[in-house]
Amino acid sequence: xxxxxxxxxxxxxxxxxxxxxxxxxxxxxxxxxxxxxxxxxxxxxxxxxxxxxxxxxxxxxxxxxxxxxxxxxxxxxxxxxxxxxxxxxxxxxxxxxxxxxxxxxxxxxxxxxxxxxxxxxxxxxxxxxxxxxxxxxxxxxxxxxxxxxxxxxxxxxxxxxxxxxxxxxx
Ligand SMILES: *[C@@H]1O[C@H](CO)[C@@H](O)[C@H](O)[C@H]1NC(C)=O
Ligand SMILES: *[C@@H]1O[C@H](CO)[C@@H](O)[C@H](O)[C@H]1NC(C)=O
Numbered sequence: 005x006x007x008x009x010x011x012x013x014x015x016x017x018x019x020x021x022x023x024x025x026x027x028x029x030x031x032x033x034x035x036x037x038x039x040x041x042x043x044x045x046x047x048x049x050x051x052x053x054x055x056x057x058x059x060x061x062x063x064x065x066x067x068x069x070x071x072x073x074x075x076x077x078x079x080x081x082x083x084x085x086x087x088x089x090x091x092x093x094x095x096x097x098x099x100x101x102x103x104x105x106x107x108x109x110x111x112x113x114x115x116x117x118x119x120x121x122x123x124x125x126x127x128x129x130x131x132x133x134x135x136x137x138x139x140x141x142x143x144x145x146x147x148x149x150x151x152x153x154x155x156x157x158x159x160x161x162x163x164x165x166x167x168x169x170x171x172x173x174x
Pocket of ligand 2: 167
């Protein structure tokens with residue numbers, strides 16, 4: 005089936021993006037080992053403690069999602085206060101409860117890599133248009149995905165709808 009085939013290609017492309025991101029993480033880890041963070045090996049730890057919902061301290065994080073490329077341009081924000089320190093995906097889920105645009109995000113799970121954000125607020129990246137949701141802290145691209153990145157207190161995370169090229173992956 006043609007649609008099945010194109011879906012596989014689409015997924016492989018996303019895996020490639022994730023792998024690029026993982027490679028960036030490895031390079032970073034080799035050149036500048038980060039100090040231990042409690043019992044976790046790094047912020048980009050793929051294996052998280054089962055009881056993480058109970059172990060993180062309460063922090064404040066701002067999530068933003070910006071789309072200047074697709075017809076329905078938007079710039080949404082969710083200020084999360086007093087949320088347990090956990091992987092970014094959890095904050096994204098919480099953001100949906102206070103800012104409706106974040107309610108409409110879709111993700112796909114890839115074994116060993118974690119969740120990849122497919123769409124936010126109805127805007128979806130595609131291989132055809134070479135677009136995706138790029139995740140940044142300040143102006144710096146995150147070195148890992150939403151399943152492994154753990155935000156710091158006071159951090160602002162931007163989900164920016166962009167092209168592979170603009171993000172430096174092409
Ligand atoms: C906006 O996104 C939709 C759905 O992903 C897509 O069909 C459309 O071509 C996009 N429009 C622009 C201007 O990129
Ligand atoms: C967000 O994406 C737009 C569109 O590609 C780009 O012009 C802009 O520089 C990006 N912003 C950041 C902070 O990367």
